[in-house]
Amino acid sequence: MKELIMNLLLNILFIMVSVLLYYSFWLQQERKLSSLKVPLHVVYCLITTVLCIFFSTTIEEGIRLNLQHILILVTIFFSGRLAGGILFLFMNIVHLFVGGNDAIASVLATTIIYISSILIYTYFQRMRIIQQVLVSVFITFFSAFICLSLFLDKEETYHARYELIVFYLFEALGTALIMYLIMVLKSQNEFQKRLIHVEKFQLISEMAASISHEIRNPLTATKGFLQLLEGDDICPEKRKIYIQFALEGIAQADEVITNYLTFAKPTIEEIEELHIQQELHKTINLITPLANMSNVSIQFASIDEELYIDGEKQKLNQCFLNLLKNCIEAMPTGGALKIHVGKKLNDAYITIADNGVGMTDEQVRQLGAPFYSTKEKGTGLGMMVVFSILKAMSARLNIASKKNEGTTFTLVFPLKDV
Incomplete structure (x- = not known):
């Protein structure tokens, strides 16, 4: 029994x-x-x-x-x-x-x-x-x-x-x-x-409201400057300034749309071999004008070994661009943006450090959450895109920050097998 x-x-x-x-x-x-x-x-x-x-x-x-x-x-x-x-x-x-x-x-x-x-x-x-x-x-x-x-x-x-x-x-x-x-x-x-x-629908509704606001503002400004250009009595110098402001508004709206599309579809579709140092140099060249306007110096250092990873070029550049832009905006009075590329075992390490306003531990934990931003008028979409791209590429992001001292982002990518 x-x-x-x-x-x-x-x-x-x-x-x-x-x-x-x-x-x-x-x-x-x-x-x-x-x-x-x-x-x-x-x-x-x-x-x-x-x-x-x-x-x-x-x-x-x-x-x-x-x-x-x-x-x-x-x-x-x-x-x-x-x-x-x-x-x-x-x-x-x-x-x-x-x-x-x-x-x-x-x-x-x-x-x-x-x-x-x-x-x-x-x-x-x-x-x-x-x-x-x-x-x-x-x-x-x-x-x-x-x-x-x-x-x-x-x-x-x-x-x-x-x-x-x-x-x-x-x-x-x-x-x-x-x-x-x-x-x-x-x-x-x-x-x-x-x-x-339910959470997806709530996120979509919040995102739609936020995106429409972020797009409407620069487009409204662009519309205003274009209307000013209709006048016949505008001097060439002012006309040039108005055109520049209009283009900046369109570029701002384009950036919001690009971030939204990248976040909506973060999967890596066109996988190719990417040279990390070269891709970083391209992004630095793109962001340098903004750094100069903000009185920020960019310091780049790398190991001699060429490092390669698998990924999609456009999305990787978008990830780098968002991080560098955030670091520059975190230094409103100017400063130094230090970028270092290194290697440890089978991983590539990219360190991006600024000496800006920094963040509290709670703010660091909230980064990447839907619509959370440390900036007064930010949407948080840029960091959401960064996290979604890194996840799609099987990469990691470590963040260390101190208030009024600066923030260090460490990106860890698995190296391509040679």
Whole structure:
């Protein structure tokens, strides 16, 4: 009796662990491995089936008592009829391969469960949780009772009556417990999806409001300067100034749109070999006019070794540009922007340091959060783009900052295998 109870408890444990492993793995990889859902579930259940058969208790006429048949029910109701059919086929092959006096009984039990589950599949999905649990318990109990009644006569049933009572009890409780566990996991998964969906819509609405504001301001200014250009009495010098202001407004709006598009689609599409030092030099050349206007000197240093990474040129330059621009804007009275390129093991290290206004620990933790900015009129979109690009390139960003002393950004990129 002790052996039977121990084995039945182990059977329940195996099935519960299988369910938890499947759901924990599937929730993380659902989008990437959607085509593998059915085979993955079948593999988990087959492994669990073998474990349940191995930890069985033999009674009269070589009948082995275990809870493997619960898996058929679980698979059909929660992974679909196709997965259930595949598991039904392979499970019966396992039964016939293992053999024994109860092979036919096991095949009959799985057949009863399979047919019953298929017949009520549509109605089952509409039932409440308590109804689903009760129906599941009835199906497994009914199949086990029919099979044991057919393969055990009255005398054998009487001799094994206590074992059978314990088995029926464990099968009912085990089915109820496992089905309830799966329903809880499934409802949590659906709730999490709804929550993410709501957060996405909220983020989109906030982003739309912020982006429209950031674009409207420079375009309104540009429109004003263009209207001034309509006058015939404007001297050439003023005309040139108005054109310059109008172009700056368009460039500002273009920058906001570029950041938004990069954030909306951060995946690396055109992977190529990138020379880190060369790409940094290009970005420095682009940002130098802004640095000169802000009285900021740029100091660049690098190791002699040429470092290469895999990535998309446009997105990498966008990442560098956003960081350098933020550092320059953090030094309103001027200062020094130091950039250093180094290597450690199989990673390239890029250090970007300013001696500007700096940030508190709380501000550092908030960087990259939607619409968080340390600037009074900032949207935070620039740093959101930086974090999304680095994540897409499997890179890391470490930030160290002290208020009124400056900030150091350390970018870590995995080097390309030579």
